[in-house]
Amino acid sequence: MKHKGLIRSHEMEFAFLYRISDLVVIVSFMLFLVVKDANTSLYKDYVILSFVGSVSFLIMAESGKLYRSWRTSSFKEQIFILCISWLVTCTFLFMVLYFSQVHVLFERYILASWFLITPVLLLSWRVAFRAVLAYMRKMGYNTRTAIIIGQTPHGLTLANELESHTEHGVLFDGFYDERSKDRLPESEYPIKGNVGLALERAKRGEVDYVYIAMPMHANERIASFLTQFSDTTANTYLIPDFFTYNLLHS
Template sequence: MKSSQPLVYSKELTIQSLIKMLADPVLMIASLVMLSVYFGEELDEKYYLIAMLIFAISFPGTWYKNTSIWQQFIGILTDWFFIVAVILFFGYSTSYLNVFPRNMIMYWVLITPILILLVHIAVDSYLTSNLYREAVTRNAVIVGVGNQGMQLRDRMDSDLELGLQFKGFFDDRDLSRTVLEDHNSLQLMGRISELSDYVRKNSIDIIYIALPMTSQPRVLDLLDGLKDTTVSIYFVPDIFVFDLIQARIDDVGGIPVVAVCETPFSGFNGFIKRASDIVLSLIILLLISPVLLAVAIGVKLSSKGPVLFKQRRYGLDAEEILVYKFRSMTVEENGDKVTQATKNDVRITRFGRFIRKTSLDELPQFINVLQGRMSIVGPRPHAVAHNEMYRKVIKGYMIRHKVKPGITGWAQVNGLRGETDTVDKMEARIEFDLDYLRSWSLSLDLKIIVRTILLVFKDRNAY
């Protein structure tokens, strides 16, 4: 499974990327304000709260590149559906939207995605116009015909917004030693030692060095030969050999570093994640309080034992936490041996089978979310003994603990729920967990929440 996120994040933002990040949330808020003015509504404090919520769940905006207008519109509508669902749920559950005329809300829901699509088309058209290309285009060459070099070349050719004109490769290897299957398509301009003369005789603006880490002597010689030129030089780190998790460029006291494996919830993202967890869990607990009471009574009447089952699990940074569930079995196990629930497990009570099938047994975990032990969305927590067993046989297993465990997760809404009786099943679940870490966004969390609700009564893997 491939992530749709960029490979490495940079701290620098171009004007066009900033426009794309802000366009969607600004348009959503602006359309609401304009409709309010049109309907004669007074702009008071309720707008500030709604605007902050819209910005929090829609920033940064999503742009669909190299797709048809229809595909863009479908993507925009999909994202807009999840955003509207959250806004309406929050707005009406807190009575904030009750003060708005219903026809105004209807117009806002219908007009905004069309407005976003038109702005996307206009901005894309401007950024790819002749004026833009002529003003920004810079000539670039790549040193090293490898995976990094080829991907970089392909990106230059396909993304006109980069403003880069690829002129060719420089490499000391024979064509037979390159990664290309079709050697005829390779624009090999010469050996690395010939690059300095080529730069001086041609209008080359940028050199990208895409050599492996073992090529340090050649890189140093190349840099020495380019000292008397004005060409810009970039080094493309050979980090494709790693399984990158939220990779980005950073610095430590001015010393540049490359993060190869990092949590997606550092800094502002962490604040947004925690704030959304608190707000949503408070609202959900308030709404489901009658259900919690009914399930608690059902558990108590169906079998002897406590209402809640407290399980030891690994949480953030692999620290042990207690996770709450409504008890669904006649016995409680949390020892060194892992005995997973199976489809016809005799330990499961009749009422327990119902609450497991409908995921009602998981509802007390919203209390864990308020405590800060869990998130609403994240990798599902496994038993401690389970963790100790699988961390020894599955590469990258413990990386999932760089975030808090969740009540629901990316793996669960993709059909990987229930008994994991083979290593292959667990590996598939872990791959989805790691993809969630690579691709996290608030909109992805919202999609997972909605898909979880839709799957509650359809999931055949729940028992």
């Protein structure tokens, strides 16, 4: 438990670091290409272009929610958003250079290298950072604890999803249910206690995520649990029973 909050308590700082990292990669790689070319002397123009490109990319990436928590987005989704954001950025820069007639000031192979290799570098540092996070989570750092209220079919589905995707750093810590064992579905997951015990753990800061997976007809109890857990530091989520919802709205 003592290792859990290493990154969790600094999420805003890390989100800022992600943006700065992208900016540094975009600008520094342009400078590398310019310095490497002995025939290029217009450093200022390349620097300005790289800064305009980095700002454009950050705006596009922000609109695509690239910098949201990595726990809530898949790596494939991040790759897609990153590539689309960079493609739009390159299209914008190309149009600016072409219609302003200043493209003749730039070496084509430098721009081509910058356009093509930069997204690879942006992806590379993310892969490396994810590997570091995965190692830290394996060592017990940067993890969050999740519990589920109600051992229902959709609760079991959620539990299986959490167990299958531990790379997100969310560790499933069991079910809590008020019902007797003979009323519960067959499951490999034991009941760790009643809702009162779950509430005590949440108040002590031992739980980060509370998922309420109760049937919709138990709306009064659901409302009561939501109110009680709102007084804790845990993030509380209501997992909808889509089967019941569809029956009610069919």
